Amino acid sequence: MTDAEFLEYVQSGGQVEVDDWMPEEFRLLLIKFIEMHGNSELMGVLPEREWILRAPTLQRKLALTAKVQDEVGHAQLIYRVVEDLGKPREESLDDLVAGRAKFHNVFHYPTKTWGDVGVIAWLVDAAAIISQKALLKCSYAPYARIMKKICWEESFHILHGRDVVLTMMNGTDEQRELVQEAVTRWWTPLMHFHGNPIPPDEDPMYLWRIKSQGNEEARQQFLDGYVPQIWELGLEVPDPKLRKGDDGVWAYTEPDWEELRQVVTGHGPKTAERLELRRFTREQTAWVRRVVLSNAVAA
Amino acid sequence: MIFEVFRRERKGQPFQHAGSLDAPNAVFAEAYAREQYGRRGESAALWIAPRSALREIDDFVDELGRNYHRVDGYPLKEKLKEARERAGTAGDR
Numbered sequence: 001m002t003d004a005e006f007l008e009y010v011q012s013g014g015q016v017e018v019d020d021w022m023p024e025e026f027r028l029l030l031i032k033f034i035e036m037h038g039n040s041e042l043m044g045v046l047p048e049r050e051w052i053l054r055a056p057t058l059q060r061k062l063a064l065t066a067k068v069q070d071e072v073g074h075a076q077l078i079y080r081v082v083e084d085l086g087k088p089r090e091e092s093l094d095d096l097v098a099g100r101a102k103f104h105n106v107f108h109y110p111t112k113t114w115g116d117v118g119v120i121a122w123l124v125d126a127a128a129i130i131s132q133k134a135l136l137k138c139s140y141a142p143y144a145r146i147m148k149k150i151c152w153e154e155s156f157h158i159l160h161g162r163d164v165v166l167t168m169m170n171g172t173d174e175q176r177e178l179v180q181e182a183v184t185r186w187w188t189p190l191m192h193f194h195g196n197p198i199p200p201d202e203d204p205m206y207l208w209r210i211k212s213q214g215n216e217e218a219r220q221q222f223l224d225g226y227v228p229q230i231w232e233l234g235l236e237v238p239d240p241k242l243r244k245g246d247d248g249v250w251a252y253t254e255p256d257w258e259e260l261r262q263v264v265t266g267h268g269p270k271t272a273e274r275l276e277l278r279r280f281t282r283e284q285t286a287w288v289r290r291v292v293l294s295n296a297v298a299a
Numbered sequence: 300m301i302f303e304v305f306r307r308e309r310k311g312q313p314f315q316h317a318g319s320l321d322a323p324n325a326v327f328a329e330a331y332a333r334e335q336y337g338r339r340g341e342s343a344a345l346w347i348a349p350r351s352a353l354r355e356i357d358d359f360v361d362e363l364g365r366n367y368h369r370v371d372g373y374p375l376k377e378k379l380k381e382a383r384e385r386a387g388t389a390g391d392r
Binding site: 019069070073076077080081083084089142145146149152153292293 | 301316317318319320321323327331334335336338339341355
């Protein structure tokens with residue numbers, strides 16, 4: 001099979017398995033994309049982790065702890081897929097803590113109040129599930145298969161977030177204010193989330209059918225699904241241009257794409273601090289990996 | 300050591316491939332499989348097996364073009380049309 005035949009194969013819905021032949025360009029793109037996803041799951045728990053000790057009730061504390069555990073579990077599954085493609089997990093982690101790898105823009109920002117925790121779990125996870133559902137038909141089948149489990153868990157994370165938000169909206173004026181501030185704070189990162197609106201045909205990840213929809217299509221799906229849900233609670237979205245046109249397409253103020261570029265290349269407000277924490281915990285737990293591996297070899 | 304994980308979602312359903320994991324031995328492989336694929340009650344059962352122990356067969360050669368034991372070996376459309384015309388029933392339908 002030539003590279004061109006392979007491209008045609010995946011574009012007509014074909015999938016490949018771990019041992020199947022694939023063009024080198026495709027393999028490298030897969031590693032880049034999937035590794036970034038794994039990094040995002042692992043880094044994504046850090047903003048939420050900060051709130052475990054400050055959760056308002058025991059139930060919320062347990063739910064948040066479980067969500068953090070789920071997300072780390074996703075990272076485990078995803079790094080395993082990357083390993084099969086040729087990049088060992090330790091190497092991915094080396095690159096991550098050295099600042100050589102990317103992770104999703106939303107995880108470079110601070111969480112200021114419990115309102116952020118609700119808005120992240122609701123809206124960031126909603127944006128994420130839209131991207132992840134577009135991976136269920138990924139041309140690399142092992143990745144598509146683990147996505148089933150990941151999407152299933154994300155679906156109740158969204159409910160957890162919406163429950164936090166609804167509880168606050170039904171609470172005091174001060175609580176409602178916290179949610180509004182969080183929506184305002186997270187709106188730009190959410191609009192950045194699905195990436196700049198390059199045409200799908202110019203997006204290599206779409207071209208090779210690693211993902212099955214373009215960036216703008218994903219953002220439109222997010223706006224269509226969630227803006228009405230935000231508005232119905234009496235919350236305001238900080239974009240005066242935001243409205244759904246008669247053609248069903250949402251109009252919005254073009255976000256600052258330079259900010260997105262800055263953030264994902266490691267210059268976000270919390271990038272350095274969170275990478276430092278990841279580096280620190282990795283060192284702290286190194287002895288566990290050493291003991292486990294040496295005992296297993298001895299046994 | 301790489302282990303492949305298969306999960307049965309509910310009783311009565313077939314085991315399906317779920318993913319793989321890297322574990323130093325079978326004891327750890329079992330613990331990881333429980334954590335990664337059974338923690339939330341999403342599986343009724345798991346099978347784990349070392350990847351090296353699996354035998355894959357994926358070469359099903361059909362040199363003789365034996366389509367007579369497949370549905371696509373019987374394209375009846377044209378023949379049926381001709382037979383109906385012969386019987387004069389083509390317009391009845």
